[in-house]
Amino acid sequence: MESIDYLAEERKKAEFNVDEMKIVWAGSRRAFEVSDYISKLVADDPDLSFIFIECHRGIQGFSKEERTMLPRKELFKNTLRKSAYSWKHIIDHQLSEEEAERLRYFVDEPAFIDSHLGVFIPAIKGQGTKEQLKKWLPLAYKMQIIGCYAQTELGHGSNVQGLETTATFDPRTDEFVIHSPTLTSSKWWPGGLGKVSTHAIVYARLITDGKDHGINGFIVQLRSLEDHKPLPGITVGDIGTKFGNGAYNTMDNGVLRFDHVRIPRDQMLMRVAQVTKDGKYVQSDVPRQLLYESMVYTRQALVTYASGALSRAVCIATRYSAVRRQFGSQNGGQEIQVIDYKTQQSRLFPLLASAYAFRFVGEWLKWFYTDVTQRLQANDFSTLPELHATTAGIKSLTTTATADGIEECRKLCGGHGYLCSSGLPELYAVYVPACTFEGDNVVLLLQVARFLMKTVSQLSSGKKPTGTIAYMGKIEHLMQCRSDVEQAKDWLKPSAILEAFEARATRMSVACAQSLSKFDNPEEGFQELAPDLVEAALAHCQLIVVSKFIEKLQQDIPGEGIKQQLEVLCCIYALFLLHKHHGDFLVTGYITSKQGLFANEQLRALYTQVRPNAVSLADAFNHTDHFLGSILGRYDGNVYPKLYEAAWKDPLNESDVPDGFDEYIRPLLKQQLQTARL
Numbered sequence: 001m002e003s004i005d006y007l008a009e010e011r012k013k014a015e016f017n018v019d020e021m022k023i024v025w026a027g028s029r030r031a032f033e034v035s036d037y038i039s040k041l042v043a044d045d046p047d048l049s050f051i052f053i054e055c056h057r058g059i060q061g062f063s064k065e066e067r068t069m070l071p072r073k074e075l076f077k078n079t080l081r082k083s084a085y086s087w088k089h090i091i092d093h094q095l096s097e098e099e100a101e102r103l104r105y106f107v108d109e110p111a112f113i114d115s116h117l118g119v120f121i122p123a124i125k126g127q128g129t130k131e132q133l134k135k136w137l138p139l140a141y142k143m144q145i146i147g148c149y150a151q152t153e154l155g156h157g158s159n160v161q162g163l164e165t166t167a168t169f170d171p172r173t174d175e176f177v178i179h180s181p182t183l184t185s186s187k188w189w190p191g192g193l194g195k196v197s198t199h200a201i202v203y204a205r206l207i208t209d210g211k212d213h214g215i216n217g218f219i220v221q222l223r224s225l226e227d228h229k230p231l232p233g234i235t236v237g238d239i240g241t242k243f244g245n246g247a248y249n250t251m252d253n254g255v256l257r258f259d260h261v262r263i264p265r266d267q268m269l270m271r272v273a274q275v276t277k278d279g280k281y282v283q284s285d286v287p288r289q290l291l292y293e294s295m296v297y298t299r300q301a302l303v304t305y306a307s308g309a310l311s312r313a314v315c316i317a318t319r320y321s322a323v324r325r326q327f328g329s330q331n332g333g334q335e336i337q338v339i340d341y342k343t344q345q346s347r348l349f350p351l352l353a354s355a356y357a358f359r360f361v362g363e364w365l366k367w368f369y370t371d372v373t374q375r376l377q378a379n380d381f382s383t384l385p386e387l388h389a390t391t392a393g394i395k396s397l398t399t400t401a402t403a404d405g406i407e408e409c410r411k412l413c414g415g416h417g418y419l420c421s422s423g424l425p426e427l428y429a430v431y432v433p434a435c436t437f438e439g440d441n442v443v444l445l446l447q448v449a450r451f452l453m454k455t456v457s458q459l460s461s462g463k464k465p466t467g468t469i470a471y472m473g474k475i476e477h478l479m480q481c482r483s484d485v486e487q488a489k490d491w492l493k494p495s496a497i498l499e500a501f502e503a504r505a506t507r508m509s510v511a512c513a514q515s516l517s518k519f520d521n522p523e524e525g526f527q528e529l530a531p532d533l534v535e536a537a538l539a540h541c542q543l544i545v546v547s548k549f550i551e552k553l554q555q556d557i558p559g560e561g562i563k564q565q566l567e568v569l570c571c572i573y574a575l576f577l578l579h580k581h582h583g584d585f586l587v588t589g590y591i592t593s594k595q596g597l598f599a600n601e602q603l604r605a606l607y608t609q610v611r612p613n614a615v616s617l618a619d620a621f622n623h624t625d626h627f628l629g630s631i632l633g634r635y636d637g638n639v640y641p642k643l644y645e646a647a648w649k650d651p652l653n654e655s656d657v658p659d660g661f662d663e664y665i666r667p668l669l670k671q672q673l674q675t676a677r678l
């Protein structure tokens with residue numbers, strides 16, 4: 001039977017070509033085609049016809065339907081099955097590395113394989129010598145070994161220098177002895193460690209000849225490759241159930257302890273520093289920051305994932321807001337679609353705009369990361385500090401905004417948003433640790449602040465700032481200029497927006513630097529002023545996102561109405577931030593309160609402009625119903641019958657009379673609690 005599209009009227013209102021926008025969203029026609037093909041491969045799961053996999057309740061293929069209802073052990077086993085099944089797909093369909101990454105993305109289930117491919121392999125690539133790459137990468141790429149990234153300990157995460165695990169060199173046997181000297185030195189959190197990984201990159205204090213040389217990475221085998229049992233001296237397990245149903249509980253985040261475990265000397269990752277046979281510590285000319293290159297890689301990737309996660313929540317909330325009606329029926333007509341309420345628009349449309357903004361800054365960050373890594377190969381390390389600060393800052397900004405945005409989308413869906421079948425609770429639960437892993441978001445902004453303070457302090461020495469901090473080169477102008485906005489529509493000019501964000505960021509950084517200079521001890525000053533420094537760092541990062549969106553619009557973007565829509569979204573993103581952080585712009589003296597009110601007036605007008613296009617802008621994300629995993633966000637908008645249907649699939653509804661009636665409900669009703677066995 002032909003299905004009805006309940007959102008067809010909304011789709012007819014679009015003032016742009018949705019198919020062309022899908023390509024802009026994907027980054028290129030090729031990227032779109034790969035994503036489209038792989039997402040459908042996963043959603044349709046064609047191999048199911050001949051593969052029979054026995055599983056709890058008959059779950060097969062890439063189904064996600066019952067994930068939030070499964071007990072942890074079954075959930076985890078099912079994830080193992082899906083990972084193996086994905087790997088089989090990758091081999092059977094001879095998928096490229098890019099396609100394989102897309103496949104894992106659309107399978108949409110955190111698993112050990114993510115740590116293996118996403119951090120273990122990049123860590124070896126970034127920190128290993130040529131010989132080490134030759135030995136370990138083929139094994140890892142074929143999954144003959146499975147690895148994880150074991151840095152965080154029970155006692156220390158953010159403070160990497162505080163890690164306690166030791167790697168002491170024994171020149172007699174040419175080995176390192178890996179040891180966990182205290183309870184707090186237990187490795188704690190690494191994904192894939194608990195139950196699956198056979199190997200780990202273990203970060204430990206390198207000790208040779210009684211001297212501590214700081215933290216270094218070591219490849220350590222944890223489990224037998226025959227029976228998967230932990231090797232002698234290794235204690236390893238899962239750290240326990242995490243937040244939410246389903247969600248990140250598919251991942252075996254682990255705990256690991258070492259009791260004097262010996263590994264050969266050549267399992268120390270030696271690109272940055274070496275230990276010779278006689279125990280001499282030799283630092284190479286490669287900067288120590290490269291030790292954390294894999295974190296930089298992961299952080300830039302997390303920015304694109306942020307746009308993906310936010311776009312899912314926004315897609316669900318936008319479609320549902322167009323389906324949902326409340327109040328305002330006249331003469332027996334239909335009630336108002338909740339998407340037409342200005343309050344709904346003022347909460348939803350900035351998130352829609354943010355999803356696009358994060359997409360474009362993610363695209364740019366990927367380019368920047370590639371550019372810096374190419375320079376590194378030519379021993380040019382000049383842009384490495386900027387890359388560190390930028391990936392840290394943009395990861396922090398986008399993941400915080402995305403986690404908050406998903407929760408806002410849940411609220412935008414009212415009561416039904418609280419049901420797991422809306423897809424939003426699980427999306428939030430699975431996403432929110434991104435604010436913590438790969439660096440706590442506040443700690444990351446403090447790193448950006450250090451970079452900014454250094455930049456400001458170097459301005460007087462004549463060092464010309466470049467790249468994302470080039471704007472500081474215009475410090476004299478930016479410290480004294482005033483906004484020339486005279487009416488609301490003047491805020492549509494990219495130059496007006498850009499100067500506002502540059503002036504605000506510069507003034508906040510300079511104010512922090514001036515306050516810092518009053519302290520005799522700069523470190524004490526930094527601690528005291530940390531909240532202001534975090535705000536200055538955020539202002540700088542918001543400027544980057546806004547400026548990259550504006551830069552994107554300067555490119556040639558073909559397609560009917562595409563550029564106009566993106567211009568509207570760009571202005572919504574920037575003016576929403578200006579409205580939200582109104583105080584910053586006022587206090588730093590760049591705008592008057594009247595100009596602030598103009599920004600808000602313009603914002604409201606932009607919401608009206610985006611309204612007819614909202615559903616189509618969400619369609620342009622090209623999410624399949626399988627990937628969205630949401631009844632509220634269904635493409636066809638057929639929400640109510642499907643919600644009703646889904647309720648009856650809950651295990652509680654398997655019988656009319658619940659298990660426990662005889663023991664606990666009947667005695668209550670019959671006033672027999674005194675004799676009941678409770």
Ligand SMILES: Cc1cc2nc3c(=O)[nH]c(=O)nc-3n(C[C@H](O)[C@H](O)[C@H](O)COP(=O)(O)OP(=O)(O)OC[C@H]3O[C@@H](n4cnc5c(N)ncnc54)[C@H](O)[C@@H]3O)c2cc1C
Pocket residue numbers: 115149150151152155156157158159188189190191248253433436437438439440441442443446530
């Ligand atoms: C789901 C998940 C997966 C993970 N996967 C891995 C993995 O694969 N491998 C791995 O090694 N680790 C992993 N981790 C660990 C993760 O990297 C750490 O949790 C993270 O770096 C934060 O460190 P922490 O837990 O020590 O937080 P803490 O640093 O203890 O943070 C606690 C609070 O203190 C604040 N704080 C800390 N330092 C400062 C400071 N200098 N100034 C101001 N405030 C500060 C923070 O902002 C935060 O509010 C994972 C964590 C999670 C949640």
